[in-house]
Amino acid sequence: MVDIIVCIKQIFDLGQIKVDATSKRPITEGVARKISDFDKNALEETLRIKEKHGGTVLALIGGTKEAAKEALAMGADEAVIYSADTDSLGTATILAEIIQKMKYDLILCGEASVDEFSFQTGPRLAQALGIPVLTYARKMEIKDNEVIVERNLETRYEVAKARLPALVTVTKEINEPRIPTLLQILGASKKKLTEISPAKPESGVETLSITAIEMKRKEVILKDIKELARVVISEKS
Amino acid sequence: MIFAFSENIETALELLAKGREIADSLKSELAAISIERHGKEESYIAYGADTVYSIDSEPQADLVVDCIFSLTNQNKPEILLIGGTKLGREVAPRIAQRFGVGCATDCIDLSIEQEQLIVKRFVLGGRFIATQRFLHKPRIVTIPPRRFEKKLDTNRNGEIIENTLKVAKSRVLVLEIKDKTSQALKIEEADIIVSVGRGLKKKEDLNLVESLAKILGGALGCSRSVAADLKWLPEEHWVGLSGHKVKPKLYIAVGISGQAQHIAGIRDAKTIIAINNDPNAPIFKACDYGIVGDLYEIVPELVATLKA
Numbered sequence: 438m439v440d441i442i443v444c445i446k447q448i449f450d451l452g453q454i455k456v457d458a459t460s461k462r463p464i465t466e467g468v469a470r471k472i473s474d475f476d477k478n479a480l481e482e483t484l485r486i487k488e489k490h491g492g493t494v495l496a497l498i499g500g501t502k503e504a505a506k507e508a509l510a511m512g513a514d515e516a517v518i519y520s521a522d523t524d525s526l527g528t529a530t531i532l533a534e535i536i537q538k539m540k541y542d543l544i545l546c547g548e549a550s551v552d553e554f555s556f557q558t559g560p561r562l563a564q565a566l567g568i569p570v571l572t573y574a575r576k577m578e579i580k581d582n583e584v585i586v587e588r589n590l591e592t593r594y595e596v597a598k599a600r601l602p603a604l605v606t607v608t609k610e611i612n613e614p615r616i617p618t619l620l621q622i623l624g625a626s627k628k629k630l631t632e633i634s635p636a637k638p639e640s641g642v643e644t645l646s647i648t649a650i651e652m653k654r655k656e657v658i659l660k661d662i663k664e665l666a667r668v669v670i671s672e673k674s
Numbered sequence: 675m676i677f678a679f680s681e682n683i684e685t686a687l688e689l690l691a692k693g694r695e696i697a698d699s700l701k702s703e704l705a706a707i708s709i710e711r712h713g714k715e716e717s718y719i720a721y722g723a724d725t726v727y728s729i730d731s732e733p734q735a736d737l738v739v740d741c742i743f744s745l746t747n748q749n750k751p752e753i754l755l756i757g758g759t760k761l762g763r764e765v766a767p768r769i770a771q772r773f774g775v776g777c778a779t780d781c782i783d784l785s786i787e788q789e790q791l792i793v794k795r796f797v798l799g800g801r802f803i804a805t806q807r808f809l810h811k812p813r814i815v816t817i818p819p820r821r822f823e824k825k826l827d828t829n830r831n832g833e834i835i836e837n838t839l840k841v842a843k844s845r846v847l848v849l850e851i852k853d854k855t856s857q858a859l860k861i862e863e864a865d866i867i868v869s870v871g872r873g874l875k876k877k878e879d880l881n882l883v884e885s886l887a888k889i890l891g892g893a894l895g896c897s898r899s900v901a902a903d904l905k906w907l908p909e910e911h912w913v914g915l916s917g918h919k920v921k922p923k924l925y926i927a928v929g930i931s932g933q934a935q936h937i938a939g940i941r942d943a944k945t946i947i948a949i950n951n952d953p954n955a956p957i958f959k960a961c962d963y964g965i966v967g968d969l970y971e972i973v974p975e976l977v978a979t980l981k982a
């Protein structure tokens with residue numbers, strides 16, 4: 438039996454974000470939200486562990502009921518949602534406070550969230566909870582109260598283990614997340630969903646601006662391969 | 675004081691170049707941290723450090739966190755520059771959490787404005803840049819490998835301090851290391867890159883694109899789809915936000931749609947050429963020269979023309 442908490446972040450569907458023509462700021466009004474890609478892999482992995490070893494899967498979600506419903510439909514037993522506008526320090530602080538009151542053997546996070554891409558929350562959370570962390574897992578298994586993972590590093594794969602309770606961050610390659618059936622989607626509304634409102638934590642960084650990257654490319658369309666060859670020859674030297 | 679650490683020596687030298695600039699503008703000192711005795715500590719001074727803290731440990735995350743935490747407690751640096759390798763990206767936020775401070779990962783630019791450290795990083799899938807400042811000290815940043823040029827100055831001198839820190843044992847036990855097969859390719863260093871995407875129909879057709887790369891004396895790159903989903907090429911070829919960030923003179927994107935995450939990896943390319951059969955592919959809005967057409971016609975003919 439392994440009780441698992443999976444940390445999930447709901448993000449904007451990044452492809453839908455438009456740029457304000459004058460300020461160059463992102464326009465997020467009306468943009469749909471979704472579960473951050475790698476968090477679905479993390480959730481999928483928790484479900485596979487549960488199927489093998491028994492136990493429970495709790496989804497701890499920074500986001501709305503929509504995300505919770507999706508996680509519950511995929512197979513989480515229970516979801517806790519909260520929302521807070523903060524940075525990685527704040528997020529890890531909130532998550533640690535919530536998790537400290539819970540019983541768990543294992544925590545899973547994505548290696549990074551697709552919007553921030555900061556790779557911070559998992560390692561920070563483990564540090565805050567004082568438990569070991571195994572990052573960049575592309576394979577994992579539970580055995581004799583230990584978690585064994587294969588970590589995807591720059592020039593090597595590293596097989597490493599730690600005692601439970603531990604935190605693992607997963608990469609996209611670890612699995613292919615399941616798509617819930619209609620029945621599971623309908624069943625999700627019967628599962629336990631708790632909404633909590635944590636106090637606003639302290640942040641560590643302040644974002645002064647977010648602006649679209651200007652593309653300064655020529656965007657010339659070439660007529661034929663002869664022109665293409667000419668451009669290739671002149672640009673390569 | 676400013677600290678710089680990377681377990682990767684090349685990256686450490688790059689951090690020292692940037693660290694030197696920042697230290698000079700703040701009239702501060704720059705110290706390099708070396709967690710392993712690799713005998714290259716002297717070079718850290720020639721590349722910008724005033725002091726080298728040389729610790730005889732191992733570049734394992736738990737130990738690195740402990741070492742840098744203790745050294746930071748002893749010396750109270752204002753800024754910690756950490757190489758954005760996979761190890762660096764794990765330890766930097768952990769150290770930050772231990773101090774209860776912020777951290778900015780994968781910073782592409784650092785500057786000092788009115789004594790404040792201002793950093794820039796990609797957000798929202800690589801289409802936007804966030805400018806951030808820190809609310810506490812130490813200010814902790816990671817910088818990706820090959821972001822800055824290292825700078826040698828053989829006239830510099832400094833001090834190597836051998837430090838004997840008591841660190842706890844790692845709670846992560848390494849059981850086995852499997853080297854990835856091909857690591858010869860350093861795509862970041864290529865002057866010319868021909869990259870292939872999902873427009874390729876099957877793995878066997880890779881030789882088509884390879885022959886173009888070869889005749890141009892360039893390296894073969896690819897989109898995430900080709901490396902991660904189809905696994906037709908190993909990760910060394912993967913270009914983009916989560917792959918390698920490249921800066922060739924010439925980048926040719928073949929059958930690549932040009933999603934923001936791919937473009938994030940090629941922003942520093944001097945010239946981008948796109949070959950794609952969909953005139954509405956976003957790559958045509960992100961390239962210097964584009965040709966609309968079937969790669970299976972264009973690439974072989976281009977190779978033939980270049981050969982002639």
Ligand SMILES: Cc1cc2nc3c(=O)[nH]c(=O)nc-3n(C[C@H](O)[C@H](O)[C@H](O)COP(=O)(O)OP(=O)(O)OC[C@H]3O[C@@H](n4cnc5c(N)ncnc54)[C@H](O)[C@@H]3O)c2cc1C
Nearest residue numbers: 871872873897898914915916917929930931935951952969
């Ligand atoms: C967090 C995150 C990180 C990511 N990081 C990266 C990254 O680092 N690198 C990366 O590349 N992607 C990354 N992606 C994925 C990215 O969003 C795209 O999915 C990916 O780049 C698409 O790859 P592609 O262009 O090869 O495939 P597709 O988008 O499928 O494009 C294929 C293109 O080929 C064209 N084509 C088809 N047939 C032909 C033909 N016969 N001749 C010519 N053209 C043809 C099509 O018109 C199309 O434009 C990331 C995504 C996320 C969410």
Ligand SMILES: Nc1ncnc2c1ncn2[C@@H]1O[C@H](COP(=O)(O)O)[C@@H](O)[C@H]1O
Nearest residue numbers: 444445499546547549550555556557558
């Ligand atoms: N607000 C949040 N709520 C819950 N989990 C989060 C939140 N932010 C990040 N995470 C988790 O931490 C991982 C890394 O996120 P990041 O540090 O933003 O790159 C994500 O994949 C999630 O598993």
